[in-house]
Structure formats: structure tokens, C-alpha cells
Amino acid sequence: MRGTPHKVFAALMSTVAALAAATLLPAAPAAAAPARQGPSARTAAACTPAQVVANGGFESGTSPWSQSQTGLITNRTGQSAHAGSYFAWLNGVGTTHTDTLSQSVTVPSGCSTATLTFWLHIDTAETTTSVRYDTLTAKIGSTTLATYSNLDKNTGYVQKSFDVAAFAGQTVTLAFTGSEDSSLKTSFVVDDVALDTSGGTVPPTDSTRTPAAPAYTVNLSSDTNGFVWTGHETASFTNASATPLSEVYLRLWDNYHGTCTAMPIAVGNITGGTSGGLSVACTALKIDLPAPLNQGQSATIGFDLSITVPSGADRFGHDGAFSNIGNALPVLAVRDGAGWHLDPYTNNGESFYSLASDFRVTLDHPSGLLVPASGTSVDTPGSSGRTVTTATASKVRDFAWGAGPFSKVSGTSAAGTPVNIYSVSGISASDAQSMLTTAKNAIDAHAARFGAYPYGELDAVIDNNYWFGGMEYPGFVLDLVSTTALTHEIGHQWFYGIVGDDEYTSPWLDEAFTDYATDLAQGKTGTNCWSSVSWASSAEKITNSMAYWDAHSSRYSTVVYGYGKCALHDLRRQLGDTAMAKLLKDYAAAHWYGVSTTAEFKAAAQAASATDLTSFWTQHRIEG
Numbered sequence: 372m373r374g375t376p377h378k379v380f381a382a383l384m385s386t387v388a389a390l391a392a393a394t395l396l397p398a399a400p401a402a403a404a405p406a407r408q409g410p411s412a413r414t415a416a417a418c419t420p421a422q423v424v425a426n427g428g429f430e431s432g433t434s435p436w437s438q439s440q441t442g443l444i445t446n447r448t449g450q451s452a453h454a455g456s457y458f459a460w461l462n463g464v465g466t467t468h469t470d471t472l473s474q475s476v477t478v479p480s481g482c483s484t485a486t487l488t489f490w491l492h493i494d495t496a497e498t499t500t501s502v503r504y505d506t507l508t509a510k511i512g513s514t515t516l517a518t519y520s521n522l523d524k525n526t527g528y529v530q531k532s533f534d535v536a537a538f539a540g541q542t543v544t545l546a547f548t549g550s551e552d553s554s555l556k557t558s559f560v561v562d563d564v565a566l567d568t569s570g571g572t573v574p575p576t577d578s579t580r581t582p583a584a585p586a587y588t589v590n591l592s593s594d595t596n597g598f599v600w601t602g603h604e605t606a607s608f609t610n611a612s613a614t615p616l617s618e619v620y621l622r623l624w625d626n627y628h629g630t631c632t633a634m635p636i637a638v639g640n641i642t643g644g645t646s647g648g649l650s651v652a653c654t655a656l657k658i659d660l661p662a663p664l665n666q667g668q669s670a671t672i673g674f675d676l677s678i679t680v681p682s683g684a685d686r687f688g689h690d691g692a693f694s695n696i697g698n699a700l701p702v703l704a705v706r707d708g709a710g711w712h713l714d715p716y717t718n719n720g721e722s723f724y725s726l727a728s729d730f731r732v733t734l735d736h737p738s739g740l741l742v743p744a745s746g747t748s749v750d751t752p753g754s755s756g757r758t759v760t761t762a763t764a765s766k767v768r769d770f771a772w773g774a775g776p777f778s779k780v781s782g783t784s785a786a787g788t789p790v791n792i793y794s795v796s797g798i799s800a801s802d803a804q805s806m807l808t809t810a811k812n813a814i815d816a817h818a819a820r821f822g823a824y825p826y827g828e829l830d831a832v833i834d835n836n837y838w839f840g841g842m843e844y845p846g847f848v849l850d851l852v853s854t855t856a857l858t859h860e861i862g863h864q865w866f867y868g869i870v871g872d873d874e875y876t877s878p879w880l881d882e883a884f885t886d887y888a889t890d891l892a893q894g895k896t897g898t899n900c901w902s903s904v905s906w907a908s909s910a911e912k913i914t915n916s917m918a919y920w921d922a923h924s925s926r927y928s929t930v931v932y933g934y935g936k937c938a939l940h941d942l943r944r945q946l947g948d949t950a951m952a953k954l955l956k957d958y959a960a961a962h963w964y965g966v967s968t969t970a971e972f973k974a975a976a977q978a979a980s981a982t983d984l985t986s987f988w989t990q991h992r993i994e995g
Contacts, residue, residue: 883935
């Protein structure tokens with residue numbers, strides 16, 4: 372989750388400027404007491420997920436790829452890998468020339484979702500800005516997925532994503548063909564090719580979300596820099612479903628940032644189950660239980676854990692001496708009426724779908740490192756020159772932390788929430804104080820509208836080197852020096868954090884609602900913003916999944932954030948300010964620590980409306 376979409380903060384800011392008007396809103400009434408939400412049904416299907424491209428990172432020789440000539444799969448100088456050491460380098464010759472790289476893949480039958488992704492870097496000596504002299508075509512079977520050219524040159528890798536579910540049950544050839552004309556070379560460099568499948572045709576016998584009530588206990592020790600963490604994790608859980616639970620899946624999300632031969636997240640010595648193997652580009656680990664768990668029965672699995680933080684100012688990465696460690700702890704995947712949710716990682720937004728859980732995380736680290744974290748933290752002396760930070764977080768969907776020689780300023784909001792601002796080098800004291808003021812105001816504004824903040828303290832790490840606007844975790848956010856972005860990230864404590872959702876299937880439920888909450892906190896009404904809406908195609912909808920937005924990434928922020936919040940402003944005008952405020956407060960209370968769906972929100976809105984909202988949903992392209 373980004374408080375602003377990952378990699379498109381500037382685009383979002385322009386969207387906000389175009390769509391939002393700065394008219395003051397009346398304050399919402401005081402918070403109501405929250406209530407727990409029970410499970411609800413989904414209407415998808417299930418299959419055993421798989422990643423069907425072999426050696427997609429090119430780290431295991433050339434097999435099973437077929438090359439039109441030896442040496443396309445290489446680690447030679449002149450280009451570099453997206454991850455690991457090897458990559459596929461097509462063309463770059465500067466004469467009339469064609470290179471082809473292909474592999475036969477079988478897309479499993481019964482899987483409703485199949486997503487092909489690869490990373491592409493293009494550099495060229497061509498100087499034209501209008502003529503496609505050199506091209507790379509990506510095909511599956513006889514279908515051309517896309518054609519790129521010298522006009523698409525870029526300074527780094529860009530991920531490409533395609534829905535290939537139409538090929539379920541087929542064995543087809545995946546091929547990349549690069550062609551150059553007679554002069555001025557263009558290099559097409561491909562890496563980390565994956566084809567992930569999920570969804571199917573045989574759902575469980577009931578739609579209850581399980582494994583339920585997860586509780587994680589983690590003990591980790593860091594190296595001197597806070598870049599490598601090793602230790603042990605246990606996960607306890609209960610099967611809430613009437614369908615027996617014979618296996619669980621751990622999501623090792625940050626393996627997206629490496630390769631299957633060089634994984635940043637390594638799990639070993641599993642107890643309480645048997646490893647069933649990795650899938651979904653090594654981000655999902657199946658663990659078969661010793662015996663099926665019936666409804667109401669509980670189990671515990673344990674494993675040794677190693678986390679290696681890569682370089683980079685990212686939600687998982689270190690900016691010089693300052694580490695951000697988000698999505699690094701393995702967490703249990705969710706099974707519901709759609710089966711197991713094992714969606715691929717998305718770098719444009721979020722794939723994360725988890726149930727409210729309890730974490731107790733002990734972090735042993737050098738005393739020179741400050742370690743902000745989810746939940747409430749207590750520091751105690753460790754061995755010589757080290758400190759043990761113990762963080763306790765209840766009813767949260769994930770756990771994240773940072774490590775580094777941060778500067779820290781602290782305060783307490785008017786409503787009594789402790790707030791800590793951790794700044795990297797280069798953030799001025801005045802900017803840190805400004806962000807502290809913003810955070811205190813934002814957390815109280817959101818709490819007044821949607822319910823009291825339940826997570827104890829709030830920690831924010833401020834770093835202007837992020838290539839995204841911000842990123843949220845329970846009680847812990849990453850942000851630029853930006854009042855709007857920080858207010859947005861803190862809004863996510865309610866929409867995704869407290870009121871959960873399936874972020875891959877329904878990203879609008881956290882991003883649009885949080886952007887709407889940000890407007891309310893900043894006194895903006897979005898007057899006339901819906902009049903600026905212009906759809907790119909009939910397939911474009913506010914409620915599309917991340918599979919769609921990964922294939923149409925340039926429209927993600929405009930539609931999900933911009934159009935999404937404008938639709939909620941329009942709904943407020945339809946219902947009236949008082950009714951809309953009550954709707955959202957009551958909806959948050961009804962889904963407190965639960966999971967929200969589009970259908971449930973539409974039903975709640977309809978119950979709050981004196982008129983039929985069918986045409987409203989149609990006009991605003993809100994389906995589900």
C-alpha cells in the first residue's frame with residue numbers, strides 16, 4: 372500500500388490538483404464504539420497456484436529457453452541484471468539482425484487468473500523521436516502481447532504485466548523477438564520472467580476466512596548495520612472454517628526483490644508441518660500440516676528466518692545507513708470462498724491480504740541504531756553494546772520496522788496518541804517538526820471521523836529519497852516531507868489497517884477511501900471533481916483489480932485514487948454530509964478488524980440512501 376501509489380507520487384499530486392477543490396467541510400461527529408465483523412462470502416474459485424516459467428531469472432544456465440544464437444542469456448558487461456547476475460540481451464548489434472528467445476509453458480487448467488510479468492530495459496543509439504526502427508515483440512502462442520521499440524528507451528528496468536488467463540489449459544510458446552534495422556543499435560534486455568496462476572473452479576464448501584486469529588512470535592538479531600536479521604518465528608492459528616485445513620501458505624513477499632536462487636527472505640528448519648515447496652515467484656511457501664485441522668482446532672508452525680535488506684530507498688531496502696523492513700516477516704495467506712489467495716507481488720500498489728493478527732517481535736540490535744516499529748515498543752539493555760527492542764502489536768495485518776541512526780522527535784496528539792518522527796540524514800529539524808505537527812493533526816482528524824486509533828503509538832520514518840510518496844503499515848509509515856502524503860498514510864491506519872480488504876482484488880477499498888479521508892482532514896470537498904473524469908476504455912473501472920492496473924499502470928493513480936475519491940465525494944453529495952459521515956463511521960465500526968468488500972459497502976450505502984443507487988454505481992463504474 373502506498374499512501375500515494377508506488378512510483379507515481381508526482382502523477383497523483385497532479386491528479387489531486389485537477390480533481391480536488393479546497394472547500395471547507397464541517398467536522399464529523401464523535402467516534403462510535405467499534406464492533407467486530409464476521410466473515411463474509413466471496414464469489415471466486417480456487418486452484419493450486421503455480422509459477423510456470425522455468426529459469427525466469429536466467430540464473431540456472433540456458434535451459435529450458437531456446438535461443439536463436441548462443442549468448443543471448445548472459446552476464447557480460449555492457450548491461451546489467453534486474454536482479455541476480457544473468458539476463459537476456461537481445462539485439463544491440465547495429466546491423467540488420469533478429470534475435471529470438473522462447474520457452475514452452477503450460478498454463479494450468481482450472482485457474483482463472485494467469486499473469487505474465489517481465490522486467491524490460493531498453494537503450495538505443497537511435498536519435499529519432501517518432502520512428503520505430505528497432506522492435507521487441509512479446510508473444511504467447513500466436514497472440515502478440517506487446518511490441519516495444521527504440522522509442523520506449525528508459526534508464527532502468529520497467530515491469531510489464533499481461534493477463535494471459537485465456538490460455539488456461541494450453542501448452543504454448545512464450546517468445547521474445549527483437550529486430551534491428553541496418554544502423555544504430557538498440558538493446559532489449561529482459562529479466563525475471565514469471566507467469567503466475569491462481570483462482571480456480573472448486574471453491575471450499577464455505578466462505579469463512581481462515582486460518583483465523585493468527586499470532587506471531589518473532590525473535591531476530593541484526594548485524595552491525597541492521598541490514599541482515601536472523602532468528603526464529605512461530606505462527607499459531609485456528610481453522611475457523613467448516614472445511615478442514617490440511618495446509619497453510621506463508622507469504623514471503625520480499626522475495627520479489629531477489630531471485631529464487633538468491634532470496635532475501637529465507638525460511639528453514641520448519642516445525643509443525645512439512646514444506647510443500649515455493650510458488651508464485653518464490654513468494655508463497657506451502658506447508659502441509661501433519662493432519663487436517665477441523666473447525667475450531669488450532670496449530671503452530673515454526674521456522675528459522677533470515678532477512679537480507681537490499682540497497683535502495685524502498686519499503687524494503689536501505690537508504691545508506693537507514694533500513695526500512697516492510698513485508699519481510701512471513702505471514703499466513705488467507706483461504707476463503709475463492710480458495711487460497713496467492714496473488715503475485717505488485718510493485719505499483721499492494722498485493723497484501725491478511726487477517727487481523729497479534730505480533731510480539733523481539734529485535735536485538737546495536738545500541739547505535741534506533742528501531743521504530745509497528746505496535747508499542749520497549750527497549751532493554753542487551754549484550755555489550757546492544758539493545759533489545761520488544762514490540763507488541765495487537766489486531767494488525769502486518770508488522771514493519773526500521774533500523775538506523777535516525778534523528779527522533781516526539782509528541783502527543785491532542786487526543787492522546789504518542790507520535791514519533793524518525794528522520795534520515797538531510798531532513799531539517801524544521802521539516803521534522805512540521806511532519807510531527809501534521810501527524811498529530813491527521814491522526815486525531817481521522818479518529819474523530821472513523822473511530823479511535825487503537826494501535827498505541829504511531830511511528831513515521833521521513834526520507835526524501837523515496838521514489839514513492841509514502842507507504843503504510845500498522846502503526847508505522849514511511850513518507851516524504853509532504854503534508855498531504857503523510858495525512859494519507861495515516862489515513863491508511865483505518866482503511867486497510869482497521870477496516871481490512873483484499874488489496875490485490877479491490878485496491879479502491881483502501882486507496883480511494885484513504886484519499887477521500889485525506890481530503891476531509893484537509894477541508895476539501897472535491898467540488899466538481901467528477902466533471903473532470905474521462906475513461907480510457909470501456910474496461911476501465913474504479914473497482915478493477917491490481918492485475919488490470921499492472922497492465923495499465925499509467926492510469927492506476929488517476930482512476931483508483933482520483934476518480935475513486937471523487938465518487939465518494941459524489942456519494943456524499945447524494946446522501947448529504949451528515950448521512951455520509953454516519954455511513955462511514957458505522958461502516959468502520961461494523962468492519963472493525965474485519966474485511967470489507969465492495970458489495971458490502973454498496974449495500975451499506977444503499978441502506979443509508981432514500982433513493983435507489985443503481986444508476987450511481989453504474990455512472991461511477993463501481994462494480995461488485
